[in-house]
Amino acid sequence: MRADARDNRERILTAAEQVFGRSTAASTDDVAKLAGVGIATVFRHFPTKVELLEAVLTLRLQRLRDTARELAGASNPGTAFYEFFSQVVAEAGSKLAIAEALGAAGSAPGEHARQAGAEMRQAFGELLVKAQRSGAVRADAQFPEVYALLVGASRGATATGLDVEVRDRMLSLLYDGLRPRR
Amino acid sequence: MRADARDNRERILTAAEQVFGRSTAASTDDVAKLAGVGIATVFRHFPTKVELLEAVLTLRLQRLRDTARELAGASNPGTAFYEFFSQVVAEAGSKLAIAEALGAAGSAPGEHARQAGAEMRQAFGELLVKAQRSGAVRADAQFPEVYALLVGASRGATATGLDVEVRDRMLSLLYDGLRPRR
């Protein structure tokens, strides 16, 4: 692959992440404009809009997965779990699309996104188990509902206008429900 | 207004609720087809697609408002609060659009929807206050974060595939966070 082609691919991905972050209904032209390339170039790298969307989605899922994996090695599993949770919600707040991405990850994505999503959930699941073993999260909470809470909190934060203080108080209520009963 | 016109208006609204419940990106033709009328009839009653969407949204918000008001008279304020919460989430599960509606209600809707949304939040706020006075909900929880949780839980339930058991366990975790600390 020629150097300029690789460069353009990068720039397109970055632009797409930003544009689709506002709305996935944005046009491919918008992405090309922001990336500073022609429309044809976008379609040469990503033959269809769906593939472009999926590339962005995959990128985000991979980043989340990496973050989760890093945190899995932390000394305090409880802190690691709650920090990851907060970070996902915080990023969702500033970038609308991630919530959509999280939602779509479980439904009908392509192969790459599917796998990245699965790995991310796997890594998050391990954070959860470790936090439960350390007593920071109640043992009777199972993965599906905790994951649903993660997705829901992300979406709730983006939908209602994401005031930082409100978001933190919302998370505080959520975390109180996740901690072991006395 | 002639009787057939009123009938058609009803049928269009019902069809729109169903069609847009799946996706707000659906076309106006789809609504007309399902309602069994011509496209022109839809546009005669609702001059623009946005107005049609808003009419559906208003309808839903009004129904929720009415439910909340009914429950405000219940003998057990705690039960009333949690039941309303669960009901909103359950309906959101089967009808994707209501979550979008709840989110949009706070942002940039038309006058009717704005007012219906405000009334709905007002009624929900009263349910919350009464539940707090009765000791069923912790007193330090404020409205914005509780509302954010409601929206988030709705969206989370729809996004992750709404298995009834998972949803109930998710709500159970949430409610434990909302109950007074011991």
Next chain:
DNA sequence: TCCTAAACGAAGTGACGACTCCGAATATAT
């Protein structure tokens, strides 16, 4: 029953968005 104002629907129109074509530009190997 008959008349007419109101309502209906099928066939447009114009704009926009995803995707393609092809001549121009450019990177890199020799």
Next chain:
DNA sequence: ATATATTCGGAGTCGTCACTTCGTTTAGGA
């Protein structure tokens, strides 16, 4: 430096969707 294979980008094409027009139908009062 030059050749050429690769990549670029603007100007299309095609389909879809919101919205309009207008000849036809029908409700409902006299």
